[in-house]
Every structure is written in structure tokens, then in C-alpha cells.
Amino acid sequence: MVNLELSEQEIIRRQSLEELRKLGIDPYPAAKYEINASSKEILTKFDPEKNNFQEVTIAGRIMKRRIMGSASFVELQDNGGKIQVYFKRDNICPNEDKTLYNTVFKKLLDIGDIIGVKGNVFITKVGEISVNVAEFTILSKSIRPLPIVKEKDGKIYDAFSDLDQRYRQRHLDLIVNPNVKEVFVKRTKLTNSMREYLNGKGYLEVETPVLQPLYGGAAARPFKTYHNTLDQTLYLRIANELYLKRLIVGGFDGVYEFAKDFRNEGMSRFHNPEFTQMELYVAYKDYNWMMDTVEEMVEKIALDIHGETEVQVGENVINFKRPWKRITMFEAIQEFTGIDISTMDEKELLATANKLKVPVDETMGKGKLIDEIFGEMCESKLIQPTFITDYPIEMSPLAKKHRSVDGLVERFEAICNGKEICNAYSELNDPIDQRERFEEQLVLGKRGDEEAMVLDEDFLRSIEYGMPPTSGLGIGIDRLAMIMTNSNSIQDVLFFPQMRPEKKALKDDNSSYTEIGIPEEWIPIIQKAGYVTVSSLKETSPGGLHQKLCGTNKKHKLGLQNPSQDDVKNWIENIK
RNA sequence: GACUCAAUAGCUCAGCUGGUAGAGCACAUCCCUUUUAAGGAUGGGGUCCAGGGUUCGAGCCCCUGUUGGGUCACCA
Numbered sequence: 024m025v026n027l028e029l030s031e032q033e034i035i036r037r038q039s040l041e042e043l044r045k046l047g048i049d050p051y052p053a054a055k056y057e058i059n060a061s062s063k064e065i066l067t068k069f070d071p072e073k074n075n076f077q078e079v080t081i082a083g084r085i086m087k088r089r090i091m092g093s094a095s096f097v098e099l100q101d102n103g104g105k106i107q108v109y110f111k112r113d114n115i116c117p118n119e120d121k122t123l124y125n126t127v128f129k130k131l132l133d134i135g136d137i138i139g140v141k142g143n144v145f146i147t148k149v150g151e152i153s154v155n156v157a158e159f160t161i162l163s164k165s166i167r168p169l170p171i172v173k174e175k176d177g178k179i180y181d182a183f184s185d186l187d188q189r190y191r192q193r194h195l196d197l198i199v200n201p202n203v204k205e206v207f208v209k210r211t212k213l214t215n216s217m218r219e220y221l222n223g224k225g226y227l228e229v230e231t232p233v234l235q236p237l238y239g240g241a242a243a244r245p246f247k248t249y250h251n252t253l254d255q256t257l258y259l260r261i262a263n264e265l266y267l268k269r270l271i272v273g274g275f276d277g278v279y280e281f282a283k284d285f286r287n288e289g290m291s292r293f294h295n296p297e298f299t300q301m302e303l304y305v306a307y308k309d310y311n312w313m314m315d316t317v318e319e320m321v322e323k324i325a326l327d328i329h330g331e332t333e334v335q336v337g338e339n340v341i342n343f344k345r346p347w348k349r350i351t352m353f354e355a356i357q358e359f360t361g362i363d364i365s366t367m368d369e370k371e372l373l374a375t376a377n378k379l380k381v382p383v384d385e386t387m388g389k390g391k392l393i394d395e396i397f398g399e400m401c402e403s404k405l406i407q408p409t410f411i412t413d414y415p416i417e418m419s420p421l422a423k424k425h426r427s428v429d430g431l432v433e434r435f436e437a438i439c440n441g442k443e444i445c446n447a448y449s450e451l452n453d454p455i456d457q458r459e460r461f462e463e464q465l466v467l468g469k470r471g472d473e474e475a476m477v478l479d480e481d482f483l484r485s486i487e488y489g490m491p492p493t494s495g496l497g498i499g500i501d502r503l504a505m506i507m508t509n510s511n512s513i514q515d516v517l518f519f520p521q522m523r524p525e526k527k528a529l530k531d532d533n534s535s536y537t538e539i540g541i542p543e544e545w546i547p548i549i550q551k552a553g554y555v556t557v558s559s560l561k562e563t564s565p566g567g568l569h570q571k572l573c574g575t576n577k578k579h580k581l582g583l584q585n586p587s588q589d590d591v592k593n594w595i596e597n598i599k
Numbered sequence: 600g601a602c603u604c605a606a607u608a609g610c611u612c613a614g615c616u617g618g619u620a621g622a623g624c625a626c627a628u629c630c631c632u633u634u635u636a637a638g639g640a641u642g643g644g645g646u647c648c649a650g651g652g653u654u655c656g657a658g659c660c661c662c663u664g665u666u667g668g669g670u671c672a673c674c675a
Contacts, residue, residue, distance in 0.1 A: 031644055032609055032626050091638070092631040109633075134625075148633050170610040171625050173636040180636055181611040181624060187667045188610095199610090243674070288674055289600080298675065382672095443675065474674085499675050513675095523666065 028547070036166040039131040043164065048127065050164035056139045058082050063103035069144050069152050076144035079154060081106070082162060084198065085136050086169075090129055096153070099140070100198075107153040108140055114157060128159070135165030172199045190520050206508045209328050210516055213507055214281060214500065216327040217301060220320045226277030226303065231266035233259060233283065239482065240264030240421070241497075242474040243286040246296075259285035264421065264495065265482045267304045268450065272490045279303040281500065292512035293442065296521050299500040308494040309449040310433045314410050317437055317445060317496065318345045321408070321503070328507050336440050336509050339406050347437070349410040352397055359401045364393065372396070389430070390417025403441040410435045420460040420476055422448035423492075440506055445498035452490040458483055539597035540590075544583055548572055557598060 029037070043050045060079040069076050083101035093112035098105050112124040132138070142156040170183040182200065183189065189196040189203075196203050218228065236255065238245040240262030248257050263282045270278045285297050305313075325332050325343040332344040350358070353365040364375060372392040376383040381399040383392055393415045405411075412435040413425060422432035433449035451457050461478040468475035504516040514520035535557045536546045549572065569591040 030609060030626095035626070087635090087637095089634050089637075090631095091634070094631095094633060096634055098635095107635085111633090147635095149635070151633095151635075153633090168609045168625065172610080173624075175636045178636085183610065185606095185610090185667085187606095190667095241675085284675085286674070289672075291671095291674085292669090294674060300675075446675080497675085502675065 030168075032168045033166060036133055036164070036168070039133065040164050040166060043127070043131050043161065046122070046127065048161060050161055052160070052162065056080075056082055056160060056162055058139065061103050062099065062101050062106035065106055065144055065154070066104065066152055071146060078141070079144060080139060080141045081154065082139035083137065084165075085132065085134050085138060086199075088132075088134060093124075095128070099138070099154075104201075107147070107151050108142075109145075109147065109153045109155045110159075111155070114155065115159070127161075132161070133165060133168070134171070135167070135169045136161065137163040137165070170195065170199050174201075186514075187522075190514055191522055193518050206510060206515060207518065209508045210500075210504045212328050213324055213504055214301075216324045217320060218281075220323055221277075221279050221303065224277065226279050226305065227275055229267070229270060229275075229278050229280050231260075231263045231270075231280060231282070233285075235260050235266075237477050237479050237481075239476055239479045241284075241286075242476060244288055244473050246285045246287045261286050262300070262497065263302055264497070265479055267302055268490060268493070268495070269482065269485045271304050271306050271493050272485045272488060276307070277303070277305045290521065292514070293502070295501070295513050295517055298513070300497050301500055302495065302497045304450070304493055304495045306491040306493050309492065310412070310435055310447055310494055313447045313494040313496055314347075314349060314412075314435060317410075317447070317498070318347050318408075321437075321444075324503075324507065334507060334509070336506050337511070339440060341407060341440060341506065343408055347408045347410055349412060349435075351413040352393065352411050352415075353413070355401045355405075355409075355411055356393075356397055359404060360396075364396065388417050390415030394418050402438055402443070405438040406440055408437055408439045408444075410437055417463075419448065420464050421451055421457075423451045423453070424456070442502060443499070444502050444506070445496060447494065447496040450490070450493040450495045452486060452492055454483060454487040457486060539594050541594050542586075545572065545586065548583075 040050050058080050060076060060081050062081065062083065065076055065079065065081070081099065081101060083099040083105075085097055086100045086105060087096075087098035089096040095110045097108045097110060099108045110124065110128055112121060115124045115128065116122070139160040139162050140154060140156045141158050142154045145153060145155050147153050171181060172183055173180040183195065189200070197207075221228070234248070234250070234257040236257060238258040238261045240260075241264070243261045245258040245261050248259065249255070250257050260282070261284055263280055263284070267278050267280060279301060281299060281301050283297055284300050286294075287296065288294065290296065303316075305316075322332055322343045322345050325334055333340050333342045335341075353363070357363050360379060362375060362379075364372060367375065369389045369392065372389060373383065373385075373387075376392055376396055379396060379400060381396050383395050387395065397411070401411075412433075413428065413431045414422070414434040414436075416422075416424065416430055416432050419432045419434050422434040425431040425433050432451075435447055436443045437445045451460070458478075461476065461483070464476040465478055468477070501513050501516055504510070505513060508516060510516050533543060533546055536549065537543060539557060541549065569586070569588050572591070573585045
């Protein structure tokens with residue numbers, strides 16, 4: 024029986040599927056299909072002089088079909104690109120029986136099907152490198168139509184651009200939008216390049232717990248979960264800093280981790296609830312050394328991805344060539360506002376913030392005020408990669424006090440395209456100081472700061488045994504990927520960004536319909552007519568419904584015995 | 600979370616002051632000899648996001664909701 028929920032095109036494809044089976048063709052064969060070439064290889068290496076690629080086997084998805092009488096062209100898309108494939112009736116069907124071409128190829132194949140073809144490479148009259156098919160194999164029949172995207176000279180027509188659908192159905196996005204794959208390939212190049220750099224320095228890639236009894240290492244609200252056996256609340260990590268430091272205490276000189284972190288906060292084009300951060304800790308180093316490292320590493324990444332240090336990001340060209348500018352936070356504020364705040368007390372800072380129209384309130388301490396002024400007046404204006412150094416101590420409970428300036432810590436962030444891409448310190452290894460800093464956070468927490476850090480006794484115990492002076496770094500992989508791929512939103516560099524659940528219309532199940540006397544076979548037709556719940560039928564006029572049902576029966580050639588008007592009337596009367 | 604814009608065929612989109620639901624591609628049928636966004640002809644396809652309201656009449660106006668985009672707030 025015809026499924027009334029399917030579109031016409033889906034019904035036709037399901038019928039084609041059955042036709043194939045009737046012809047003895049398995050639309051989903053089990054056997055492996057051995058390919059010996061790819062579209063990319065053929066297009067780059069085919070040479071008519073050499074006459075190479077004369078026995079190729081390739082496989083891919085049909086993306087376009089141009090069918091003429093006894094000769095046709097198909098665009099086949101595989102992992103690396105697309106290639107034109109030429110089907111000629113008498114090549115495919117050398118004998119009398121032309122079914123394989125006339126029926127299987129022309130009628131039963133569709134855009135979206137995955138096929139394998141064997142043949143030889145040649146150049147068509149129009150000059151396009153193509154595969155001349157000798158035989159083809161259906162590898163997977165597609166029963167849902169793809170969006171059709173057309174392209175000419177790099178210009179895309181009817182692009183599949185609905186963001187909701189692109190993110191919810193990333194597979195579709197990847198199939199029909201060629202640039203999307205490229206973004207994710209670059210993202211992987213980025214992490215490969217970074218890993219290669221870190222391994223080259225001899226640092227050890229490690230894994231630390233995602234489920235943590237206490238969340239620490241950053242200021243953020245966590246996701247909370249529960250372990251039954253331990254009868255214990257656990258948190259998804261917001262950072263892995265405190266665990267990596269324990270490993271430094273344990274005697275590793277350099278450790279790093281590509282970590283999925285989770286923060287239960289707002290979403291935006293820069294924020295996804297789960298995101299990736301690379302954290303690195305190296306013993307016997309300080310934050311100056313770490314700036315050298317970040318510069319060198321990110322410059323290498325740009326070179327590995329783009330072959331040059333300049334990267335186009337929106338309207339800006341960003342140059343990652345070393346050395347990057349290094350200025351203190353105070354200097355940056357002076358540069359953008361002309362005001363030297365380095366010696367101001369809290370009162371003066373508040374007055375300055377008000378004068379600059381930076382939104383602040385009385386609860387903010389000195390550090391927070393400085394941070395607000397910087398965030399408001401400077402950050403978005405820093406386009407080229409810049410290290411901002413020496414942050415107020417109040418904002419950085421895990422960073423070491425500045426070696427020469429009171430009230431500051433040895434911390435830097437790299438800002439690029441107006442956004443922070445990394446955060447690093449000379450790590451605090453004085454256990455007494457660390458305990459005091461945690462206690463200050465506790466006070467903040469009691470005052471209602473939901474993001475204040477919690478005191479981690481176990482971590483404190485570990486550094487009481489002695490942690491070497493260490494420099495630590497956290498670098499946002501998604502943010503860096505956005506810059507390196509010229510993406511405007513974090514959702515464009517995550518395969519499956521977090522989305523609200525799709526709503527589904529609630530349907531009554533079949534028994535609710537049969538209860539009021541509706542035969543099983545009429546339920547889909549009634550639902551198709553818009554009555555997905557029995558109660559929605561209550562106010563319906565029986566005559567109108569009867570008309571509708573008989574009409575659908577006729578239109579879709581369902582061949583059902585129409586109910587009488589009295590039947591329909593009885594159904595509606597039976598509704599409680 | 601606040602404000603704002605949007606949702607119409609499988610896809611991309613029109614739809615006038617409120618008066619019979621439209622186009623291109625895709626799909627189907629027929630013709631066809633190497634085509635390039637696509638050869639020609641004909642045809643089928645719609646819960647106009649959902650639910651209320653105003654109206655003789657709603658895709659369009661009003662209200663509520665759903666989902667998405669943008670800006671802001673929190674944050675990396």
C-alpha cells in the first residue's frame with residue numbers, strides 16, 4: 024500500500040527500488056566494491072598522450088544526469104570531487120537486450136544513488152575529461168531526493184542554504200555544498216599540525232577525566248550528572264587544567280590534551296555548549312616562553328593549512344607571521360583610550376569607566392573594572408594577532424603573581440580578529456597562595472557569583488608536594504578553526520552543533536482510531552487529511568470528511584472500499 | 600535571557616491594497632545523434648510552520664506558540 028506520508032518523488036523512488044529487485048538487481052549489495060582511482064586523481068593525472076587510466080573503477084554518488092536518447096552524461100561525486108561519466112547504450116548493452124540502459128540506467132537510477140563504474144578515461148568533444156562506462160553497478164539506492172545545487176564557473180545556483188537544515192542534516196550539507204567538506208578538512212589539518220608541533224617538542228599527549236567530582240580550572244557554570252554506583256554527583260569538565268598540573272607534579276615535563284570541555288552557558292555564534300580546547304603545560308618555563316611557543320605553533324599551522332602566513336578572515340587579512348605584537352593590558356587601554364589607568368585606585372577606575380561609557384556597576388572590584396574597560400574599548404579593535412599581557416590578579420586565581428608589578432599576574436591572551444584565541448599563565452605553584460586565592464573565590468561564590476571557582480582540596484594537596492615552575496596554555500580550537508577557515512560562526516566548524524530538538528506533531532496511535540470504529544486501512548488517509556488525533560475529528564462535518572476520504576482514495580488509486588456516509592457519521596459520534 | 604527579522608512544492612524563491620497558489624530547478628510521460636546551470640514538448644506535485652482571532656472572504660492583518668537567523672547580555 025502506498026504510504027501517504029511520502030512525497031510523490033519518494034514514492035517513485037521506492038517503486039524504482041522494487042523494479043530493480045524484480046529485475047534481479049540488489050540495490051544494496053553486500054560485496055565490497057574495489058575501486059582503483061578517484062575523480063581527483065583522474066582529473067589531475069590523466070594525459071591523452073600517455074593514454075593512462077584505460078581501466079579504471081570508480082565509485083560515487085550521482086549528482087547530475089543529462090539524459091539523451093542513446094547516450095547520457097552523469098556527474099559522479101566521490102570523496103575528493105566530481106567527474107563526468109559517459110553512458111552509451113551500445114557500450115553498456117552490446118547485445119540485443121537494452122534493458123540495462125533503457126530501463127535500469129534511464130528509469131530506475133536517480134540523482135543521489137551511489138554507483139560504481141568501470142571504464143576508460145577520455146576527453147569529450149567539449150573537452151571534458153570523462154569516464155566512458157563499460158559496466159556499472161548499483162551500490163546504494165537513494166529513496167529521498169537531494170536538494171539540487173548547480174554550479175557554473177564557481178558560481179552556485181540554488182544553493183542549499185537553509186541554516187537550520189544544514190546543521191540538523193549535516194550529511195546533506197556535506198553532499199551538496201562542496202565548500203563545507205573543505206572547512207572540516209582544514210580543521211583536521213589544524214589539529215594534525217598542532218599535534219605534530221607538540222610531539223616534535225617531545226610533549227606527551229594525555230587523557231584526563233571528563234567526569235569530575237569537582238569542576239575547576241575556569242570560570243563557568245557546569246553540566247551536572249550523577250553516577251549511580253558511587254552515589255555521587257559528577258560534573259562534565261569545564262577545563263582540564265587542574266588534572267594536567269597534577270601530571271606536572273607527577274614528573275612529566277610537558278603534557279597536553281585536546282579536550283572537549285562543557286559549559287552550561289549561553290549559545291551564540293562564538294559559543295557551543297561543548298567545545299574543544301587544547302591545553303598544554305610545560306615545566307620550568309614562564310609565560311614569556313609560552314608566547315614564543317604560541318607564535319611559532321600558530322604560524323606553522325597557518326603555513327600548513329594555507330601555505331602562507333596571511334589568512335583572509337571576513338574583510339580582514341590576518342598575518343600570523345612572527346613576531347606578534349606584545350603589549351600589556353594597561354598599555355593597550357592607553358593606546359585605545361589615551362588614558363593611563365596603571366596607578367588608579369578603584370574609585371578612579373569607576374570614574375574612568377563611566378567617562379568612557381563602559382557599562383559597570385558598584386559591585387565590580389578593581390580587576391573586574393580594568394577587564395571591562397579593556398573588553399569594551401580594546402578587544403574588538405585588535406585584528407592582527409596580539410599578545411595582551413599582565414592581567415589584574417582578581418580575574419586569575421590560578422596564575423602566578425607578577426614578578427615585578429603588584430596587583431597583576433603573569434598572564435597573557437592572544438587576541439586575533441577581535442576575539443581571544445588563547446589564554447596562558449606562568450602557573451601559580453605556591454600552594455599557600457593558591458589556597459588563599461581559592462578562598463577568595465569561595466567568598467565570591469557565596470556572594471552569588473555562579474562562575475566562581477570551587478576549592479579543590481585534592482588539587483591543593485598535589486601542589487603542596489611541590490610543582491615545578493610551569494607555564495600553561497589553553498587554546499580554543501573552534502575559535503582558531505573559525506579564523507583559519509574564514510567561518511563566521513562556530514556552527515560552521517562543528518559537524519553537529521547543538522540545536523534545539525525538532526518538534527514533532529503528536530499523533531494518536533492506531534488503537535485510538537479503531538476504538539471508534541475506523542478500519543485500520545483508513546487511518547493513514549484520515550491522518551493525511553490533517554486529523555492526526557481522534558479528538559481533532561470531533562467538530563468535523565461527516566459529509567465533508569466523507570468527501571475528502573473518498574477523494575484521497577480515488578486520487579492515490581488506493582483501491583479501498585469507500586466507507587458510507589453513515590459509517591463516517593458513526594465514527595464521529597463514537598468519539599467520547 | 601532581551602529585542603528584531605524570517606518560515607509558501609523535494610531545493611531556491613515570487614506572491615500587489617485581503618479576492619481561484621506561482622516560477623526556475625528537481626520529478627513523470629513522449630521525442631532525441633557527445634551534453635555543461637539545461638536539448639525539446641507536455642504534465643503531476645502544496646497542512647502557505649502550528650493554534651486562535653478579525654472579515655462575506657486570510658499565504659497576506661491581529662494575538663499566542665514552535666523553530667531558525669541577526670544584535671545585545673553571560674562566556675572560550
